[in-house]
Amino acid sequence: MGLVNKNEKSGAVARGYRLGKLGFRLVGSYVGYQAQNLLLGEGERAQRRARFQQKASRRVRDELAALKGPAMKLGQLLSMQTEMLPEEALRELANLQMRAPGMHASLARAQFKSSLGKYPEEMFREFDPEPFAAASLGQVHRAVTRDGEKAAVKIQYPAIRSAIENDFKLLRSATLPGQLSGHVPAALLDEIQRGILEETDYLREADNLEFFGKGLSGLEYVAIPRAHRELTTDRVLTMSYIEGETLSDLLKRKPSQAFRDLLGARLIEMYETQIQRLKALHADHHPGNYLFQPNGSVGLIDFGCVKRISFDVSELRRCYRRRTWRESEASARRFLALAYGRSVPYARARKILPLLEQWCDILYPQDVTADLVIDFRGDPRLESKLKEIRQQHRKRVLQDKLINPEFAFLMRADLGLHYLLRELGATINISEVWRRVSTAPAVGRHGCAFRAPPKAVT
Amino acid sequence: MKRKTGRAQARTTRGKRVENKEKTRRAILRAALELFAGKGFYHTTTKAISRKAGIAEGTLFNYFETKEDLALYFFEQELVEVIEWYERDRRVKRAALAEKLFAIIHHFLERLAPYEEFIGAVYLRALAPASKLSPWSLQTQERNLRYLRFIRGILAEAEAAGEFPPVGDFGAYAFGLFHLAIITYWLRDRSRGKEQTLALLDRCLKLGAHVLRKGWDW
Ligand SMILES: Nc1ncnc2c1ncn2[C@@H]1O[C@H](COP(=O)(O)OP(=O)(O)OP(=O)(O)O)[C@@H](O)[C@H]1O
Ligand SMILES: [Mg+2]
Numbered sequence: 001m002g003l004v005n006k007n008e009k010s011g012a013v014a015r016g017y018r019l020g021k022l023g024f025r026l027v028g029s030y031v032g033y034q035a036q037n038l039l040l041g042e043g044e045r046a047q048r049r050a051r052f053q054q055k056a057s058r059r060v061r062d063e064l065a066a067l068k069g070p071a072m073k074l075g076q077l078l079s080m081q082t083e084m085l086p087e088e089a090l091r092e093l094a095n096l097q098m099r100a101p102g103m104h105a106s107l108a109r110a111q112f113k114s115s116l117g118k119y120p121e122e123m124f125r126e127f128d129p130e131p132f133a134a135a136s137l138g139q140v141h142r143a144v145t146r147d148g149e150k151a152a153v154k155i156q157y158p159a160i161r162s163a164i165e166n167d168f169k170l171l172r173s174a175t176l177p178g179q180l181s182g183h184v185p186a187a188l189l190d191e192i193q194r195g196i197l198e199e200t201d202y203l204r205e206a207d208n209l210e211f212f213g214k215g216l217s218g219l220e221y222v223a224i225p226r227a228h229r230e231l232t233t234d235r236v237l238t239m240s241y242i243e244g245e246t247l248s249d250l251l252k253r254k255p256s257q258a259f260r261d262l263l264g265a266r267l268i269e270m271y272e273t274q275i276q277r278l279k280a281l282h283a284d285h286h287p288g289n290y291l292f293q294p295n296g297s298v299g300l301i302d303f304g305c306v307k308r309i310s311f312d313v314s315e316l317r318r319c320y321r322r323r324t325w326r327e328s329e330a331s332a333r334r335f336l337a338l339a340y341g342r343s344v345p346y347a348r349a350r351k352i353l354p355l356l357e358q359w360c361d362i363l364y365p366q367d368v369t370a371d372l373v374i375d376f377r378g379d380p381r382l383e384s385k386l387k388e389i390r391q392q393h394r395k396r397v398l399q400d401k402l403i404n405p406e407f408a409f410l411m412r413a414d415l416g417l418h419y420l421l422r423e424l425g426a427t428i429n430i431s432e433v434w435r436r437v438s439t440a441p442a443v444g445r446h447g448c449a450f451r452a453p454p455k456a457v458t
Numbered sequence: 459m460k461r462k463t464g465r466a467q468a469r470t471t472r473g474k475r476v477e478n479k480e481k482t483r484r485a486i487l488r489a490a491l492e493l494f495a496g497k498g499f500y501h502t503t504t505k506a507i508s509r510k511a512g513i514a515e516g517t518l519f520n521y522f523e524t525k526e527d528l529a530l531y532f533f534e535q536e537l538v539e540v541i542e543w544y545e546r547d548r549r550v551k552r553a554a555l556a557e558k559l560f561a562i563i564h565h566f567l568e569r570l571a572p573y574e575e576f577i578g579a580v581y582l583r584a585l586a587p588a589s590k591l592s593p594w595s596l597q598t599q600e601r602n603l604r605y606l607r608f609i610r611g612i613l614a615e616a617e618a619a620g621e622f623p624p625v626g627d628f629g630a631y632a633f634g635l636f637h638l639a640i641i642t643y644w645l646r647d648r649s650r651g652k653e654q655t656l657a658l659l660d661r662c663l664k665l666g667a668h669v670l671r672k673g674w675d676w
Contacts, residue, residue, distance in 0.1 A: 106550065106561040107660050114651030129549070158653035158660070235653075 105129035244291030264426025285416025
């Protein structure tokens with residue numbers, strides 16, 4: 001990978017070149033790998049697959065690491081929203097630090113003024129010219145508002161939106177082979193592009209903060225930043241500062257099991273409230289987006305990537321628990337249409353059922369009368385079994401072109417939460433949380449009725 | 459009070475005259491800039507300028523023969539201001555070289571922003587080799603030298619601090635050309651808040667700093 005050190009060239013051309021190559025390699029070689037399947041025997045195939053995945057994941061990491069800019073965001077979203085990349089590549093991607101180039105104080109001020117018309121020191125009581133955190137599209141500064149409130153000011157690197165638009169033009173041409181073969185649906189690219197471009201609009205993020213702030217206000221332990229509209233534009237987001245520490249910092253202080261269980265149940269309650277009641281989900285399960293406080297309150301930040309859920313999640317869960325596809329062919333058709341969409345022929349989709357049975361045996365034990373209690377400290381055997389099922393599922397999905405972005409997205413979101421809970425090592429009565437969520441009043445405790453998700457929610 | 463000697467008095471009177479003249483020049487420039495920002499460069503008449511500055515139109519030509527002379531004077535004043543600003547701004551003075559250079563060009567652009575149309579017009583004229591505004595005209599050399607010394611001083615500090623290998627006087631010339639290029643880009647930049655210029659400026663300076671440190675072989 002000599003390229004990686006040599007090419008720190010910036011600019012659309014160099015970036016596009018790299019991105020194009022990345023696209024060709026990934027898509028090209030995945031198609032090539034599928035062709036090999038036809039020619040090779042079982043054992044050799046497994047070996048080759050392992051080798052391919054290792055190489056592919058290293059490539060993805062190296063290529064994306066050298067790209068640095070918005071393209072990294074792309075990789076992150078690709079990995080988040082789809083089942084397209086191999087497990088190893090996903091892990092590498094999750095470990096990557098997706099960062100826009102840093103801005104020195106003079107540039108951050110200039111960009112602030114370019115967007116708000118005044119310098120930060122003219123609009124805040126205090127403004128720290130040095131950022132305290134990096135963001136994927138910019139950086140975050142501490143500030144104190146005129147009213148004396150602590151604030152976090154997220155400033156976007158200049159002109160990042162047009163850089164992303166350029167990247168996409170090239171990505172489209174680079175993934176053309178995949179699009180033609182049907183392995184990378186054009187609709188998926190559209191969806192990802194829209195998602196990323198929306199993340200560049202901080203006004204939407206402010207809308208999201210408002211929506212989720214209201215929607216989750218019934219859970220008194222949740223802290224969500226409040227946007228300061230008069231100090232916010234599409235490229236600068238000023239919001240209240242959320243105190244707290246990250247999960248890994250919290251765990252260093254060895255909290256009691258009871259505390260872990262409490263936090264775990266709360267995380268699930270937040271998640272379920274979002275998908276069942278709000279029909280919209282904070283979609284960035286980066287562990288850094290959760291900030292924990294010693295009193296058990298949970299801060300949730302970073303609402304750049306939010307997903308509207310048109311999917312009937314409770315229906316899906318009901319199917320899982322009852323194994324409805326066993327009842328009749330009509331039920332099986334109904335279930336598969338729900339999970340993979342109506343356009344996929346039944347004969348093709350049906351082949352996935354044995355895998356889903358295994359998946360359900362672990363996550364949705366059939367004994368419906370007993371509560372589902374999961375110990376997330378985990379049985380490593382179950383863990384590796386789940387991983388294997390996921391891998392096979394992904395392979396099937398790719399081979400049989402069953403990609404349904406929304407279903408894939410939900411599976412990944414479930415997984416993100418799952419990893420978080422494993423790290424926490426909590427034991428949780430899931431059924432109890434589900435019951436609590438489904439019987440909670442539809443109106444927040446502070447009397448605000450749920451509105452339909454704002455347009456910003458995709 | 460001590461009586462002034464004749465010679466000293468003559469000097470003071472001359473000094474006063476120079477000072478007054480300078481005051482009028484500034485008043486004219488201020489009036490002109492205000493009108494440029496409001497009505498635009500092309501729609502501003504010399505009559506309007508003199509009226510606004512409170513002088514006779516004929517007097518105006520004693521100070522500035524053409525609009526080009528006005529522009530020359532404007533840039534001189536701007537340079538003086540930027541140098542003074544730089545000396546005052548303690549945060550920028552402590553910053554790394556790339557940031558210093560960014561801040562200097564950005565400060566220039568901020569000051570030029572209200573007069574964009576005027577600057578654009580001046581730029582077009584400066585392209586003509588015979589123009590007084592051309593970077594090669596003798597009239598601009600004094601200002602250019604001042605600018606080059608200013609930048610050279612900043613580069614020399616960074617060299618002394620070991621931020622990058624010595625580039626001699628060439629560095630200041632190169633930066634001056636870059637500065638002109640950025641202004642041209644800025645004039646054509648139609649992005650909101652001219653953020654494309656910010657991005658370009660930042661990337662170029664980072665790249666430049668990188669090349670200077672590591673050499674071209676990268
Ligand atoms: N309201 C806030 N209060 C406290 N810290 C915050 C707040 N908003 C952001 N931060 C800090 O800034 C970091 C980056 O912010 P955020 O996650 O919103 O940016 P991002 O562009 O979405 O980046 P990424 O995609 O990497 O999550 C957070 O991890 C957190 O440390
Ligand atoms: Mg984010």
